[in-house]
Amino acid sequence: MALGLCLCGNWTSVRLLSVSTREPLLVPLTVWGKVITNTPAKSACFFFFLILLNALCEYIASWQKEKNVFLNCLDRHALSSPEKVALIWEKDEPGSEVKVTYRQLLEMTCRAGNLLRRRGVKKGDCVTIYMPPCPLAVASMLACARIGAAHNVVFAGFSAEALAERIRDAQSSTVITVNESVRGGKVTRLKDTVDEAVRGCPTVRQVFVAMRTDAQPSGILQEMMSEDVVCEPAAMDSEDVLFLLYTSGSTGKPKGLVHTQAGYLLYAALTHKYVFDYRDGDVFGCVADIGWITGHSYVVYGPLANGGTSVLFESTPIYPDPGRYWEMVERLKINQFYGAPTAIRLLLKYGDQWVRKYDRSSLRTLGSVGEPINKEAWEWYHAVVGEGRCPVVDTWWQTETGGICIAPRPSEPHAEIVPGMAMRPFFGIKPALMDGEGRAVTSDDGSGALCLTQPWPGMARSIHNDHQRFVDTYFKTYPGYFFTGDGARRSEEGYYQITGRLDDVINVSGHRVGTAEIEDAVNQCSAVAESAVVGCAHPVKGVYAFVVLKQDAREAGLVAQINDSVSDKIAKYACPDHFVRRLPKTRSGKIMRRVLRKVAEGDLDGLGDLSTLDDPATVQEVIRGHRDLAAERRP
């Protein structure tokens, strides 16, 4: 039976929840103790367990029966230190940061909560937020939490069609957006995208618009001004829904993962504090967009629950130049910097001078997330950005896990960190590696499919509208285990290294997308008969589409046509880089993606067993096509 851990409504015990039936089973708090004391370094772990227990007790005390996430994130800090800065909005225009104190954020959120309530949003509703990182986006998320509505933040780079699909699935009647977004100096009319999306969403009753590029307070901000700054929080059970967040799976349809109140918040706060060594007074700089889980947990909920100061980054790593991150670190005195390997690899190419130009002495911890970080990028991050004195934490986790599950820290002070390895499971996380026969690998040194053997507070509880898909995706492959979809290796020392996805999900520029989603978009071009999309190693992007044309189709303009279709149906970032024409298939008609992946990576010696191919000549054609394309693109 698959189990999920949650903190229950009356907060007197920790209980396990059967994911298949969602029936609660009472277990004592010591379940956490067992997890930790079973690991090798018992004394250190016991110490961690005490910290964890202490944190749990603090939460239990601060959140008695039926309280609200909001009180934990805002009210208590606004009461104890109202003038402390909660958010620093690092706007696209460098040097134009806006600071928002806990008092101001509380007021802004209460006004937004009152407005939503007055306009009919009720406990249990779901509000879609389609906004770039800005204080009002955070206030909107927290306003939903305050009045008991779930929020569904959709990354503001998604197309109208992708947005509409998410609004429909979430059955949102309210959407909040901005007139225009500004990123890398480029203005995009987000409101137009929303208008186009809601035409296909009969559930939408109202759209609130904030004026990002209008100096006059108008739109939602103006409406909020007439609302009261006091907003009665809805009474919420710890297992009520906090938010939905759509992410890609291995089928074409994105899944709305459901996260609940108390367990999620506890886990985001604890991991934020212990993985990054976040201390009171620090400035935490996570540059992820709030449209992804990283933004939810480490821009909004984790830092705010800890009463911290969090940076909301609206720009890009290279705007106006490749020194942007480090100039910001100097100006805002950032203590922890958390970013994606794709950006690190991009910046590495521009050279050290862009980093060295700025004072980075405030930095204490550097973090990486979203995909494996290669050794070269890790070492550059450590030696150049961190001047060799900041621990680099390669943090492994997923939208499904709610927070970091494997990372080099916390650990004993000065414990070794191996470049490019996530290494150590967080408190209460017990990974297992499964072999081809579905058995757990017992030797220290081994590799396999990464599963988690025990529930943890931050885990998603369901897929919105499709609990069966949740059970099937995560708990059926290895009965009794949560299957992550990733492969991993364990070293002799017991450290974990993530080797990549085992299913058809790829990472493009740090964003997660299913190959099936891209194939659906490519196949909608009239000239395309069929296609196969694979990810390939590429410093920044890496989507490779193999496309078979219909017999009478003409090639002229095809690449532009395919790219338009992908950017209309998903987002620009998912556009493929390369195209060739024939698909190697097995005799039963299955596309051999393994072969395509190897060709895309240029690893022709690693093609493996080709004996099951229907027509081996297709492989040669694919290889030839790939070579021609490479030659064509060479300057």
Ligand code: WTA
């Ligand atoms: C990948 C992002 C290697 C992994 C927080 C996972 C990683 C997927 C790492 C989740 C890492 C994330 N090393 N791979 N440190 N972190 N991944 O849901 O394949 O957008 O399953 O959550 O990103 O992506 P998601």
